[in-house]
Amino acid sequence: MRRTPRQGLAGFSLIEALVSLLVLSVGLLGVAALQLSSLKANHDAATHSQATFLAYDIIDRMRANRGAALAGAYDIALGASPVAGTVAGNDLTQWKQEIGSTLPAGAITPDGAIQLDPATQVVTVTLQWDDSHGSPSLPGAAAGANPGAPEPVTFTTSTQLVN
Numbered sequence: 001m002r003r004t005p006r007q008g009l010a011g012f013s014l015i016e017a018l019v020s021l022l023v024l025s026v027g028l029l030g031v032a033a034l035q036l037s038s039l040k041a042n043h044d045a046a047t048h049s050q051a052t053f054l055a056y057d058i059i060d061r062m063r064a065n066r067g068a069a070l071a072g073a074y075d076i077a078l079g080a081s082p083v084a085g086t087v088a089g090n091d092l093t094q095w096k097q098e099i100g101s102t103l104p105a106g107a108i109t110p111d112g113a114i115q116l117d118p119a120t121q122v123v124t125v126t127l128q129w130d131d132s133h134g135s136p137s138l139p140g141a142a143a144g145a146n147p148g149a150p151e152p153v154t155f156t157t158s159t160q161l162v163n
Contacts, residue, residue: 050102051155054095055125058114059159061091062123069161070118078113078128099127106130108152121161128152
């Protein structure tokens with residue numbers, strides 16, 4: 001019996017090992033980027049859920065105090081500070097404090113506004129907060145915008161105050 005040497009079955013070369021390591025590294029970087037994107041989307045969804053909860057909280061308080069709400073006692077602008085001492089004032093003070101402690105802050109302080117149309121009894125609740133942690137604004141994205149200034153995220157909901 002005669003033995004013949006096998007050619008081409010000597011094993012992996014160093015270049016083949018490095019190429020496979022490079023392919024694996026690119027794949028792992030892709031998985032990490034996907035995970036990061038997933039975490040950002042999850043955080044954004046949680047923040048929007050909190051904003052929804054806060055908006056419906058003040059709407060429920062307005063429905064519980066319907067007479068004062070229809071008289072405009074709950075109307076407040078962004079940046080305005082409520083005055084405590086009445087049920088509506090206490091509700092607004094607590095609501096603004098909850099906004100500040102729940103929604104993310106940054107260059108823009110989280111805030112809320114309420115506007116009631118007395119003719120239709122439709123109340124519009126607006127919440128704003130800073131979301132610059134995940135998506136910085138592009139320079140000049142809006143007309144007259146400060147380059148690099150964060151744009152607030154705005155959540156608005158409207159409903160009718162009915163019995």
